Amino acid sequence: MDGQLPAVALFRLGHLFVSDTVVTTWGLMLFLFLLCRGHNRGFHTERTAWEITREGLVLAIQEAIDAVLPEAGKRVLPFVGTLWIYLAAANLTGILPGLHSPTADLSTTTGLALLVFLSVHWYGIQIHGLRRYLRHYVEPNPILLPFQIVSELSRTVALAVRLFGNMFSLEMAALLVIIVAGFLAPIPILFLHIIEALVQAYIFGMLALVYIAGGIQSLGTKALAKEG
Amino acid sequence: MQLDWSTFWLEIINFLILVWLLKRFLYKPVLAAVAQRRAAIEKQLADAQTRQEEAKALEGQYRNRLGEWEKEKETLYTRLNEEIEVRREKMTAALEESLSQEREKAHVLEERRLKELQEKAREAGGRAGVEFTARLFARIASPELESKLTAVILEDLRKLPEAQMAALRAGSASNGRPIRVTSAFPISDVQRDAVSAVLKQISGNGATIEFCEDRGLLAGLRISIGPWIVHGNLKDELGFFSEMAGHGGE
Numbered sequence: 332m333d334g335q336l337p338a339v340a341l342f343r344l345g346h347l348f349v350s351d352t353v354v355t356t357w358g359l360m361l362f363l364f365l366l367c368r369g370h371n372r373g374f375h376t377e378r379t380a381w382e383i384t385r386e387g388l389v390l391a392i393q394e395a396i397d398a399v400l401p402e403a404g405k406r407v408l409p410f411v412g413t414l415w416i417y418l419a420a421a422n423l424t425g426i427l428p429g430l431h432s433p434t435a436d437l438s439t440t441t442g443l444a445l446l447v448f449l450s451v452h453w454y455g456i457q458i459h460g461l462r463r464y465l466r467h468y469v470e471p472n473p474i475l476l477p478f479q480i481v482s483e484l485s486r487t488v489a490l491a492v493r494l495f496g497n498m499f500s501l502e503m504a505a506l507l508v509i510i511v512a513g514f515l516a517p518i519p520i521l522f523l524h525i526i527e528a529l530v531q532a533y534i535f536g537m538l539a540l541v542y543i544a545g546g547i548q549s550l551g552t553k554a555l556a557k558e559g
Numbered sequence: 560m561q562l563d564w565s566t567f568w569l570e571i572i573n574f575l576i577l578v579w580l581l582k583r584f585l586y587k588p589v590l591a592a593v594a595q596r597r598a599a600i601e602k603q604l605a606d607a608q609t610r611q612e613e614a615k616a617l618e619g620q621y622r623n624r625l626g627e628w629e630k631e632k633e634t635l636y637t638r639l640n641e642e643i644e645v646r647r648e649k650m651t652a653a654l655e656e657s658l659s660q661e662r663e664k665a666h667v668l669e670e671r672r673l674k675e676l677q678e679k680a681r682e683a684g685g686r687a688g689v690e691f692t693a694r695l696f697a698r699i700a701s702p703e704l705e706s707k708l709t710a711v712i713l714e715d716l717r718k719l720p721e722a723q724m725a726a727l728r729a730g731s732a733s734n735g736r737p738i739r740v741t742s743a744f745p746i747s748d749v750q751r752d753a754v755s756a757v758l759k760q761i762s763g764n765g766a767t768i769e770f771c772e773d774r775g776l777l778a779g780l781r782i783s784i785g786p787w788i789v790h791g792n793l794k795d796e797l798g799f800f801s802e803m804a805g806h807g808g809e
Contacts, residue, residue, distance in 0.1 A: 356573045386592070389590065409582040412586060
């Protein structure tokens with residue numbers, strides 16, 4: 332929260348400018364990688380508290396996914412689970428002094444929304460096949476196709492803008508409170524930041540899960556049953 | 560609020576890399592460990608179920624075996640009781656028989672002992688009676704008593720059956736020795752004549768008669784005719800009584 336919310340290009344990587352958002356994301360990736368890396372211990376060995384926490388986190392994510400999409404929970408777990416974990420970490424990064432959340436950058440949220448948009452079709456096509464998947468856009472009536480397309484695009488845009496808007500405004504509000512009220516006043520705002528960060532991560536991931544489940548379940552579960 | 564395409568594409572790549580990293584280093588290991596743990600738990604549950612079933616089967620077998628043992632025990636117990644009963648009856652019968660024999664033997668011994676005691680008592684009584692009688696006879700022995708006894712003897716001799724009288728006569732004749740008449744007191748002449756008359760009547764007129772005295776006879780006569788002796792005195796009577804008492808009064 333250094334008062335410079337817009338992303339700043341730090342250096343150039345070929346034709347790409349590497350901004351502080353990307354660098355922060357790399358740091359987050361390294362942090363998450365170090366946290367999640369661990370040995371796959373056997374059944375009889377005693378587990379550490381972190382291993383138990385890690386297992387609990389993964390199982391909680393899988394349980395939440397299975398509640399919405401029991402047919403393909405394991406398949407979408409890496410994508411949706413990573414969304415939740417990454418967004419929670421990224422949203423909370425804004426609390427740290429000198430850093431701002433990567434999700435307060437529209438480029439990041441747009442990229443994630445695009446990934447969600449693509450993943451919906453990716454999983455749908457993967458499970459139902461291209462023709463069968465595309466057919467659901469024109470069923471029960473082809474006249475609904477434009478509305479379907481608008482719906483897809485609008486919800487993707489909404490997904491990107493919602494997360495960006497919430498996190499950007501949250502950091503902006505915190506910045507303004509610090510500027511206006513001084514040192515101790517931002518503490519409640521920080522609590523609000525934590526809650527908001529976690530809620531927004533949950534909402535983004537849950538919406539992504541719901542969109543993916545909608546794409547998979549729009550044709551019923553017969554195809555899934557055939558796939559076994 | 561601006562969209563930076565470099566950041567946009569780099570964030571997409573970053574996220575995809577992160578998906579791969581977490582899938583590789585978080586989800587797969589954790590899910591594999593959970594699956595392994597779940598499989599191990601299920602295996603343990605299955606093993607426990609199997610062991611429980613085996614234990615139940617063993618319990619059933621042991622229950623059946625215990626039931627069989629119980630029945631066998633009851634059968635053996637019943638048989639043992641029967642054998643004990645039979646053996647007890649046999650032993651009781653043998654004991655009763657033995658007791659009966661012992662009782663019979665004791666009864667016989669007791670009877671014998673009583674008989675012997677009676678015999679001894681009778682002998683003692685007889686001896687006492689004889690002694691008493693002997694002392695009594697010794698005190699009452701007198702010439703008068705001897706006279707009376709002599710009269711009784713002579714009376715008896717006169718009343719002897721003919722056969723006995725013939726036997727006395729034959730004995731006197733074959734012996735050739737004189738007839739000896741022994742008395743405790745001196746016999747008067749009258750009595751001596753009466754005795755001689757009777758003896759001559761029995762043995763014949765040719766017979767010689769000797770008279771002698773023996774105080775041991777207490778009172779009465781002892782007449783020796785050949786091999787025959789006529790006991791008509793108190794001593795011989797006492798001896799006779801004593802002998803009768805010694806032979807049980809027979």
